[in-house]
Amino acid sequence: MSRLRLQRELREEAAALERRRQRELQRQSRIFNARVRTIGVDKDALDAQVKERKIQEAAEKARHEELANEMKQNDKITCMLEERQKNHIRNISKAITEFQKNFQKPETRREFDLSDPQALKKDKPARLSDDDPRCTVSGLQKFMGEDLNYDQRLKFQKEQLREWSLQQQRDWKNALADQKFADDLYDKNRIALDQKAMEQQQKEEENKRAVCAAAKDFNRTQAAEVAERKKLEKYQKMKDDMAEISSLLQGDFLSENPDQAVSSFGSHRVITDRWKGMNQDQLMAIRYSQQQQVLEKLVFQLMCIFCIPRFNNIIDKVCRRKYGLPCIS
Template sequence: MARSLDLIRSALGSQDFKQMYKVDLSPDPKEVAAMEARRNQEKERQSQIFNVRTRLMGMDVEALNSQVEKQKLREATERSKEAAYGTNQVQYDLVAQLLDKEQAERTRRLAKKVQEYREQKQQLKNRCEFDLWDPDQLQNEFPAHLSDIGPHCGPASLQWFSGEDLYRATCLRMQQEQFRYSLERQLQEQQQAKADEKCADMLSDQLRLAMDMRATQLAKLEESCRVAMMSAMANANKAQAAELAERQHCEPQCEQEANLMEIQNQITRDLLTENPQVAQHPMAPHWVLPYCWKGMIPEQQPAIRRVQEAQHSEKEAQHQAEQALDAEWESQAMRSAQAAMELEEQERELCAEFRRGLGSFNQQLAKEQNAQQNYLNSIIYTNQPTAQYHLQFNTSSR
């Protein structure tokens, strides 16, 4: 391959060969500068990292402070720029508002001038075609004829045109008559209203007189009712006084009779006679009413004692049965405790035997592991790494 290249170079010449294969191209200065800057930065970084004297453990406070200062300076610069932009924006807005006002004023003046020109120079009456559509044209012209019969009107002539008013006098006369009729009607309505008002006043006066008479009658009736009420009240008071006197006269006798009746009831009632049947419930004879009970009769006391003795014997038998049951439970608990102790003893023996077996197994396993480790150290791992092997690592800052 090299020989072929030499042959080609000798055949083409050095200049043609360089131009053909572009072997004389110089590197890009920017790329070379960037590569050199990266190399210098890497060397500086390695010197900072691998140099024990200049290496820092932890964070570089000075670098952080410088970064903070740069950030603050950048923020202050941005704020000043924004403030300047805001001031310029306000000025631009004011200028735009002034320009808008000036444009609006200019437009208003122009529109005013146009309107004035139209009012002065372009009136309707000054137009050349105004006579064609003048609304007062027919009123200003002379009528075509003065009556329906005229010597100048032929058989084919029209007798009436729009805008003519040949019956003006008749219309005026009719309007005057209509006005007179309406005026008379208004006078009649006014007279009728006055008459109605007089009639209403008369009716109101009559109503007022009737109301006064009615009030007088009611006052008289009220007075008569008051007199009758007073007389009835006096009669009622007299009757109440007589009744009170009669009651006071009969009250001592009634009180004496009531006292005698109370004494008789106290003597004959069950409270003093101590009737035992009073304490029995009316619906259930075997029940006793506590508020009426006077005590037990002689026949009830032996029966109650017999019931008490039976209850005592029953209670004693129940107590003996409970004692026997407690003794049985205690014996059962003792037997359970003894069985549990025997089981614990067996468990301790099994655990001791298991520990002895485990210890012997661990010793055998330790011997095997030591033999394996000796085999690895003496036969397998004979080439141990040196310090030079470890120094080849961590030679770059990345």
């Protein structure tokens, strides 16, 4: 078995080697043969490949479009079938419901009384009236001292409560209406009072504005008068100052007039705050008087030297008292 496998493998290797040898020979014959050898790219082969590729793409595109159209058609058919199935199921359910409603009613069933929801309402009460034959002694449905008119009394009480409630509602509505009328009247009065107050306030504001305008006019007039008076005062003050300056310049004080120092009590007296000094005549008179006094003093001294000795004491006293001369013995 292994020998057959080995022989088969050898034959396969020999066949493969032979195929490679044949391909190599074909390649060499194609390359080394100058007649069939092509240098560069085979354009015809490439064009043929491009053409085949385009044809293949067009066929592929057409096949895809056909598949898409077929899928759309299948989807439409599927939707139509589903809609038809839904309508069929709906119609069947509706028919079943109508059949059950018309021919299979619950009250026609044999055991309906066991599950009737209105069973308690349809059942008779334990006591219909006082003369009910079912009210036996053992039934415990009728006793002494019962309120037999309970239903009527309860109905009357309910009606009475209803009337009272309606009366209270009417009274409440009337009270609300009266309160609303009073509130409306109060609001109207308040609005009227507010309107009057606003008018009064407006009049007061107008009066205030008029008073303020009059005050402004009066103040403006007063300011104009004050400005005019200040202007006149300034002009008068300037005029007085000019007159004073002119008077001072032309007066006796700055001109040093000696006559202004003469007192009204006599020409021998002067006013000290106005006296500007003595004139030349007065100075000459004073100098002359001083010279006379010097001469008199000299004469007196000479007389004292040559006078009688008995008069020495008298002369000495006179000299001491009057002239301050030393005593001559």
